[in-house]
Amino acid sequence: MEYFAHSQKAFVYKYVVMMSDTDQFKHMSFANYLKLMFLASDALFLSCLNEDFLRKKRLRLLDSRMQFKRQSVTGEHILIKVNSSEMNGSQFTLLFTFMIEGTAELVALGRQTYEVASLNGTPVSELSENLRGVLGPIRVEEEHLVYKY
Amino acid sequence: MEVNTNKVFIFSKISVFFKHTDYNGFVHPYNYFEWTSYVREAFFSEICLGFREILNSSVKMMTAKISATMHCDSVFGDVIEARFTVSKIKKVSFDVIVRFFDERLQRLVCETRHTLVFVDSQTQGFTEVPKGIREAIVNFQDKE
Numbered sequence: 135m136e137y138f139a140h141s142q143k144a145f146v147y148k149y150v151v152m153m154s155d156t157d158q159f160k161h162m163s164f165a166n167y168l169k170l171m172f173l174a175s176d177a178l179f180l181s182c183l184n185e186d187f188l189r190k191k192r193l194r195l196l197d198s199r200m201q202f203k204r205q206s207v208t209g210e211h212i213l214i215k216v217n218s219s220e221m222n223g224s225q226f227t228l229l230f231t232f233m234i235e236g237t238a239e240l241v242a243l244g245r246q247t248y249e250v251a252s253l254n255g256t257p258v259s260e261l262s263e264n265l266r267g268v269l270g271p272i273r274v275e276e277e278h279l280v281y282k283y
Numbered sequence: 284m285e286v287n288t289n290k291v292f293i294f295s296k297i298s299v300f301f302k303h304t305d306y307n308g309f310v311h312p313y314n315y316f317e318w319t320s321y322v323r324e325a326f327f328s329e330i331c332l333g334f335r336e337i338l339n340s341s342v343k344m345m346t347a348k349i350s351a352t353m354h355c356d357s358v359f360g361d362v363i364e365a366r367f368t369v370s371k372i373k374k375v376s377f378d379v380i381v382r383f384f385d386e387r388l389q390r391l392v393c394e395t396r397h398t399l400v401f402v403d404s405q406t407q408g409f410t411e412v413p414k415g416i417r418e419a420i421v422n423f424q425d426k427e
Contacts, residue, residue: 159343163320164316164320164346164349164397165313165316165317165319165320168313168316168317169313169316169317172311172312172313188306188307192306192307194353195312195353196352196353197350197351197352197353198312198350199349199351200348200349200350201347201348202345202346202347202348205345253307
């Protein structure tokens with residue numbers, strides 16, 4: 135498992151589908167795509183959230199959704215492109231494009247909205263510089279994209 | 284004639300363990316997706332006549348989309364009750380709604396919605412919701 139910055143326009147997380155990801159129907163079960171979405175967002179956050187942040191604040195998921203376009207099987211290499219959008223006050227949105235490496239076949243589309251809050255649940259007034267530094271370069275205008283997340 | 288009796292399928296076997304919690308001690312949202320799959324499989328297994336035969340047929344059930352809305356946070360030791368209903372029953376698909384209630388908080392903590400579609404693996408085309416499943420879900424339509 136590895137992740138890397140693919141370009142300035144998207145954060146890319148790569149995953150190879152394992153036998154343990156698939157069920158009796160030989161496909162990756164739907165909950166595992168959701169798990170991959172959280173793994174990709176964690177990988178993105180790792181680069182900007184330190185211990186100090188995590189002791190004082192939390193990233194709270196407000197809502198999440200995913201559309202499934204194609205099933206995947208053991209051994210397939212999935213690239214998850216992550217972009218940001220809608221950075222307002224304490225909230226921001228992440229967009230996920232799951233595709234097969236090499237063929238670029240679309241596997242799934244995901245969307246998560248997060249809020250940064252103190253540990254007592256009060257939203258912060260604005261996103262930290264660290265977080266904006268990571269989300270800014272991968273920001274897109276959602277309404278201008280080909281896919282509807 | 285199909286009659287909706289507005290039943291709710293209750294799955295009350297969810298307890299929060301350490302493995303379900305995040306860095307701050309709250310239930311990680313991913314768990315609600317996994318629990319959603321358990322709840323729906325429990326429903327089909329317990330309520331739908333002939334579900335095992337459907338599994339062994341060429342008809343396959345696929346999740347087309349899913350969403351979750353978080354309302355508040357559960358913590359270690361909480362017991363969560365999942366309430367399963369359905370909506371938008373169509374020829375080849377229907378929506379499943381699972382609402383998770385925390386017994387300690389006495390509140391809705393998360394709601395997931397997903398669309399199931401049925402496909403015939405031999406023809407690779409959509410196929411009707413199997414009779415055993417349709418006859419079960421009509422009794423569990425959501426009141427919304």
